[in-house]
Amino acid sequence: MQQIGLFFATDTGTTEIIAERIQRHHFSPETLALHPLDETDATVVNAHHALIFGTPTVGYGDAPYALERFLDQLDAVEFGDRPVALFGLGDQMGYPDVFVDALGMFHAELQARGARLIGYWPTTGYDYEASKADLGDGRFCGLVLDEDNQPELTEARLAHWIEQIRPALGAV
Numbered sequence: 001m002q003q004i005g006l007f008f009a010t011d012t013g014t015t016e017i018i019a020e021r022i023q024r025h026h027f028s029p030e031t032l033a034l035h036p037l038d039e040t041d042a043t044v045v046n047a048h049h050a051l052i053f054g055t056p057t058v059g060y061g062d063a064p065y066a067l068e069r070f071l072d073q074l075d076a077v078e079f080g081d082r083p084v085a086l087f088g089l090g091d092q093m094g095y096p097d098v099f100v101d102a103l104g105m106f107h108a109e110l111q112a113r114g115a116r117l118i119g120y121w122p123t124t125g126y127d128y129e130a131s132k133a134d135l136g137d138g139r140f141c142g143l144v145l146d147e148d149n150q151p152e153l154t155e156a157r158l159a160h161w162i163e164q165i166r167p168a169l170g171a172v
């Protein structure tokens with residue numbers, strides 16, 4: 001399967017909508033396959049030549065259940081030199097001190113396994129106090145979207161980010 005795999009977790013459906021927008025507006029079902037993380041195991045991940053993961057942050061700075069469950073599969077994923085891009089959804093006004101923390105937590109897990117991470121994203125344009133996804137060098141460890149407070153910025157952010165990662169994904 002020479003496709004990009006986009007794997008997502010979601011609690012209330014927003015991340016799934018974003019995943020569908022990425023497939024429909026920026027790729028196609030032929031070039032990018034969508035997989036809910038709660039139905040995903042390492043075999044499915046290993047079948048794709050490039051990987052995108054998307055997750056919201058839930059609770060208080062927590063990962064959603066589907067992402068927690070998937071962490072048990074991570075040691076069986078063969079990262080090799082596959083490009084891996086991450087995006088996270090959060091609420092910078094409601095949760096300013098744990099903003100998109102699940103994205104940062106997941107990034108740390110992937111980094112520890114030597115994944116070839118791409119798609120880091122500037123922290124400018126967001127207003128928050130602390131975030132585990134903030135790398136401390138002016139970048140987040142992936143695309144950050146805030147559908148609660150900045151939905152009007154999402155399409156431009158998506159377009160710019162995908163333009164940035166598309167060459168590394170090996171996609172046309």
Ligand SMILES: Cc1cc2nc3c(=O)[nH]c(=O)nc-3n(C[C@H](O)[C@H](O)[C@H](O)COP(=O)(O)O)c2cc1C
Nearest residue numbers: 010011012013014015056057061090091095099100
């Ligand atoms: C109960 C609840 C807890 C949340 N906790 C956080 C949080 O700790 N940090 C954060 O950045 N966003 C938090 N959010 C915001 C969600 O991440 C955001 O609304 C996201 O778009 C939801 O995506 P989903 O519909 O795919 O689950 C929370 C939202 C809810 C409803």
